[in-house]
Amino acid sequence: xxxxxxxxxxxxxNINEKYRHIYxxxxxxxxxVVPVSLEMLGEARRLMDDFNRKYxxxxxxxxxxxxxxxxxLCEELVTYGADSVIHANHEExxxxxxxxxxxxxxxxAKDARIIxxxxxxxxxxxxxxxxxxxxADNIGRHLSSTVLAELESGLASDINKLVIxxxxxxxEHKTKGQTVKYEKILEMYRPDFSGFLWTTILCLxxxxxxxxxxxxxxxxxxxxxxxxxxxxxxxxxxxxxxxxPKIDQDPKIKIIxxxxxxxxxxxxxxxxxxxxxxxxxxxPEQNIKLxxxxxxxxxxxxxxxxxxxxxxxxxxQNMDSKYMIPDRxxxxxxxxxxxxxxxxxxxxxxxxxxxxMKDSEVVISxxxxxxxxxxxxxxxxxxxxxxxxxxxLIDQIKKQIAAISLRSx
Amino acid sequence: MLNAAVIIKLEPDFSEGNVSYNSDGTLNRAETKNxxxxxxxxxxxxxxxxxxxxxxxxxxxxxxxxxxxSALKQAQMLSDAEELNLYSDRLFAGAxxxxxxxxxxxxxxxxxxxxxxxxxxxxxxxxxxxxGQTGPQTAWKLGYTFLGNVIDFDIDLDRKVVFAKRxxxxxxxxxxxxxxxxxxxxxxxxxxxxxSIFNSISQRLSANTFSKxxxxxxxxxxxxxxxxxxxxxELDPKLVGLPGSPTIVYKxxxxxxxxxxxxxxxxxxxxxxxxxxxxEKIIQTVRGK
Numbered sequence: 068x069x070x071x072x073x074x075x076x077x078x079x080x081n082i083n084e085k086y087r088h089i090y091x092x093x094x095x096x097x098x099x100v101v102p103v104s105l106e107m108l109g110e111a112r113r114l115m116d117d118f119n120r121k122y123x124x125x126x127x128x129x130x131x132x133x134x135x136x137x138x139x140l141c142e143e144l145v146t147y148g149a150d151s152v153i154h155a156n157h158e159e160x161x162x163x164x165x166x167x168x169x170x171x172x173x174x175x176a177k178d179a180r181i182i183x184x185x186x187x188x189x190x191x192x193x194x195x196x197x198x199x200x201x202x203a204d205n206i207g208r209h210l211s212s213t214v215l216a217e218l219e220s221g222l223a224s225d226i227n228k229l230v231i232x233x234x235x236x237x238x239e240h241k242t243k244g245q246t247v248k249y250e251k252i253l254e255m256y257r258p259d260f261s262g263f264l265w266t267t268i269l270c271l272x273x274x275x276x277x278x279x280x281x282x283x284x285x286x287x288x289x290x291x292x293x294x295x296x297x298x299x300x301x302x303x304x305x306x307x308x309x310x311x312p313k314i315d316q317d318p319k320i321k322i323i324x325x326x327x328x329x330x331x332x333x334x335x336x337x338x339x340x341x342x343x344x345x346x347x348x349x350x351p352e353q354n355i356k357l358x359x360x361x362x363x364x365x366x367x368x369x370x371x372x373x374x375x376x377x378x379x380x381x382x383x384q385n386m387d388s389k390y391m392i393p394d395r396x397x398x399x400x401x402x403x404x405x406x407x408x409x410x411x412x413x414x415x416x417x418x419x420x421x422x423x424m425k426d427s428e429v430v431i432s433x434x435x436x437x438x439x440x441x442x443x444x445x446x447x448x449x450x451x452x453x454x455x456x457x458x459x460l461i462d463q464i465k466k467q468i469a470a471i472s473l474r475s476x
Numbered sequence: 477m478l479n480a481a482v483i484i485k486l487e488p489d490f491s492e493g494n495v496s497y498n499s500d501g502t503l504n505r506a507e508t509k510n511x512x513x514x515x516x517x518x519x520x521x522x523x524x525x526x527x528x529x530x531x532x533x534x535x536x537x538x539x540x541x542x543x544x545x546s547a548l549k550q551a552q553m554l555s556d557a558e559e560l561n562l563y564s565d566r567l568f569a570g571a572x573x574x575x576x577x578x579x580x581x582x583x584x585x586x587x588x589x590x591x592x593x594x595x596x597x598x599x600x601x602x603x604x605x606x607x608g609q610t611g612p613q614t615a616w617k618l619g620y621t622f623l624g625n626v627i628d629f630d631i632d633l634d635r636k637v638v639f640a641k642r643x644x645x646x647x648x649x650x651x652x653x654x655x656x657x658x659x660x661x662x663x664x665x666x667x668x669x670x671x672s673i674f675n676s677i678s679q680r681l682s683a684n685t686f687s688k689x690x691x692x693x694x695x696x697x698x699x700x701x702x703x704x705x706x707x708x709x710e711l712d713p714k715l716v717g718l719p720g721s722p723t724i725v726y727k728x729x730x731x732x733x734x735x736x737x738x739x740x741x742x743x744x745x746x747x748x749x750x751x752x753x754x755x756e757k758i759i760q761t762v763r764g765k
Contacts, residue, residue, distance in 0.1 A: 094646065101646045162654075163644075165612070165622050205644045209624040209665075212612035216574060221722025224607040234726075240570075240718040258731060260606050263501040267726040278714050282722035291647035319621045323639075324655040335648075339762055348492050365762055377490035377603045378514055393668060394645075400606070408761045417501055418731040429761050430738065431754065437742065440733055447754055448740040459748050463755045471759075 085194035086283040087186065089115055091149070092172060092201045092210065093132045094163070095140055103202040103291035104130075105147045110229060110294040111200060112148035118231055122251065126197070127151055127186055131175055133168055135161040138307070145305030148297035151185045152305060155312045163206045164320045169213040171312040176218060176284065184308050196284040198253050203288035211288045221270030222286040227293035227399055227422075228256035228265075236271065243275040253285045258399055262373055262419030292403040332394055334368055338407045342370035342397050342424070346413015346434065346453055351380040355390060357457045358412055364464055370397040370404070370424075372414050398423035413453045416441025433457065478532040478633060481587055482523045482555060483580055483598040483614065486540050486547040487513035490603055500730070503604075510543065512550035515599025518666050520554035522597045522629075524690075525672040527556060528683045530631055532595075535559040535587040539568060539579050542703075549697040556690035559588060560697060565705040567717045575720035577613035582709040584618060594660040595631070595638065596620065600668050608665070615663030623658065625667045636660045643667050 089111045094101040111128045119126060127150035132141050134156065141152040155171050175181065182193040195218070201211035203225045215222040231253055237246045255268045270285035334340060341362040347354035362369050369390060376393045397404055398420040409427035413434065414420065421444050424430070432445040433456045442448045449456050488503060489495060489511040496507035512520075526532035534557040538544050541564060548560040563583045571579070587593055596615070601608035615622035629640040637659050644652040674680045693700065706716060714720060745751050 096646060096649050099649075101649060103647050165624065169616070202647075204646055205625050206646065208608050209612040209622060212573070212609040213616040213622060216577065216613040216616040219574070219722075221572065221574065222609060223723060224609055236726075238724060241724060254726065259728075260503075260604060263731060264728055265731045266728050268723050269726045270723045273719070275719075278719050280714075319658050320623070321657045322654060323657055325652050327650045328653055330651060345492075351492075365758070374490060379490050379492045379495065381491075388669075408758065415501060418733060421733075425736070429757065431758070432740075442740050442742075443733060443736045444738055445740040446738055447743060447757065449743045449745060449751070449754065451745050456745055456751075459745060459751055460755065460758075463748065463751055464758065467755055467759055 083192050084189075085192055086197040087182070087189045087193055088127045088129050088196050089198045089200060090129045090131050090176065090196040090284070092199065092207065093130050093144065094202050094204070094206055095132070095134060095137065098137060098140060100140060100143065101202065101204070102296070103204065103289065105296035106291070106294040107200045107202065107289050108144065108148045109297040110289070112297050114229060114231055118251070125186065125188065129153060129185060129196070131155070131172060133160040133163075133171055141307045145307070146299050146301050146303050148303070150305050152307045153181060153310050154307055155310045157312055157314055159314050159318060160312070162322055162325065163210070164318065164322070165209055165213055166320055167314060167318050168210055169217060171314070172210070172214050173217045174312060175310060176214070181308055181310065185306060194283075197251065199284040199286040201286070201288045203290050207288050211286055215286045218284065220282045220284055220286060222288070223255040223257060223268035223270070224288045225257045225290050225400065226255045226287045227258060227290045229287070230254040230256075234269070236269075238271070240275055240278070241271050241273055243277070247274050253287070255285075255287045258419045260373065262398065262417030290399050293399065332368060334370070334397075334402050334404045334406070337368035337404075339365045339367035339410070340370050340397070340404055340406045340408075340424075340427070341365065341367045341410045341412065342372065342414060343375075343412040343453075344372035344414025344420075345374055345379070348380070349454065352382055352386060354413075354453060355382070355386055357453070357461075361410075361457050361461050364461060365408075367410070369395065370402070371395045372417070372420050373398055373400055376401075411441050411445070412457065414441060415439045416444055478526060478530045478595065478631065479535070479588055479591055479593045480523045480526040480532040481535045481537060481584055481593045481596045482516070482519050482551060482557070483584070483596060483611070484516035484519065484536060484538045484547055484551050485513045485599070485602050486510050486538065486544040487516075487603050510546070512547040513599055513602055515601060515603070515666070515668060516547070516551065517554055518668060518670055519597040519599045520551045521672050522664070522666050522670060523557070524555045524683075524686065526595065526631070527686060528674060528679055530633060533558055533588060535561065535593065537561040537563065537580065537583045537587065539563040539571075539576055539583070545697075545701065548701065549694050552697050552700065553690050553694040556686045556693060558700065560701045561587060562701065562703045563709060564703055567706045567713055570718040570721060571716060572721035572723045573607055573609040573613055574722055575716050576610050577617050578715045578720055579709065579711060580610070580614040581617040582711055583704065584614070586704070586709065592661065594636070596661070596663045598663070598665050600625070600665055611663065611665040618661075618663065620661045620663040621658045623656065623662055623664045626664045627653070627667045627670050629664065631660075638662050640664065643669070
């Protein structure tokens, strides 16, 4: 039995495909687009332009917006690279709620009538989107999970690189050990928790004759800050499709109140950031105190590396809840920063961390190991134990400050 | 009566002394011990809160190899659970989040003798997989309302309604605390910043009593342990493990070092004076802008 006819067909497969387009699920907040949405659109635009050239097709970047009268925002998305925008307009969609939003997005994903307006050439065969992008944040992470659970397809989270290609796959189950060609597969790259490894996830149809099954859309959630937005082009034309979603009479989740809380950690306006990593391990409590003293002297905000957010040390409750928290992580799985001065103390410089701080103006690092990757991202590398170096820095800075204030008197 | 459940995970122990890294910075899995994941532990605290405050019956479930028993034991110590369930079968190997959620859904439906679970907790995300997808996907398959990033909650037992506060922080935006109301059943993922607070003396007393009991019970945890394979869970083999996973891991590679334009000046502080140029640079940079 022949496993798949895609092994022999190359370009002719275009006509009858059931899966089309990239759907990008847009997030917004009080009428303002969350930046990651534009970054996703930018990446989708680049991927789709290559895709259409390569496969001689006319598939689209489709932005999906749920909201209450946010037409203006939809128009803006066209200038950032969307070919079409589906605007699901309903007052119940004013704020994100997982249950309602999931149902509406699934309705849209399965609705072939919309495709008549977006790309009539594909409307007779359209079943579902080919790819779907969500933001890997508090909203998109969960929304992507429930949408793909309802659509019973595959999802990869926290992606920072995407490639579309044709691949020869041999897999124990997917292909029953045979080599089978898969076309138009989204290679989804995610950095792992160590920051040193990249795992590529694929969402593949089962072509195993004992368990044939199609898995589309190929879904992913994308790390905020990973991709560049498309340069705004006010002359770009696109189609906005007004969509009336079916909404339950009595939504389960009721929002009683929403309030804005002041950020306790502010990396955006900090001129100096002092970060530390596992180099504090000899005596964590003491060393964090040192780092904090040094940071306070410089008026700096404090950051940490990803492994520290996994609470590797026994610390006093106060220290633990103040510093060893995911909110302080600098890197692809935390914040991206660009201060005037970045001081990296006892951290090795995993790629995922460097990605979050490499735009800093001046970088000074303190490390015992000259072979640590952080040296490549440093302007000054102080070779030594932080226990020795940081007190010396504190001492000298205090003296300098005293001298400066004496002079200015 | 409130029936609560927690879904937990056995994870690498990232604590110093237990975690082992290879020289290239990757995790040495063979040398690293496994424990109850820290976010799973917080979810257990939330279930314990339900026990103290509402007299909830607590069931714990996990999918994993037989050694995941140790995580169930730790979870019982934190929650004083009445029931520990291990979903273990070679057929589950290689499962992605969707295939895992399928197992957990059936597991939750069979908890507490098939009594309906009102509230399920899970951790924010696992410290190794870190997808954060399994909780919401399990919730969806169960048909439970999903509430993510919950930092505080209370339950109105008469009305069977949960009030929850959840944290929403989006890139470049102010953080929002959203107060919501939802009828039970719900599936909650607990935010890492959650802390159980027992306000009254009677709550604190009963928390103490349950804690002591929990310790005792967990010493004898096997008595509370039930092991389910795919047959006992009445699972369709095509929906679990590799056959039920839409996604595969195609390859794993080292992330290449980013190109850099910097050339580090190396300073060896054998003498404090060697640091003087560094100090000047720091002060200049901080004051200059």
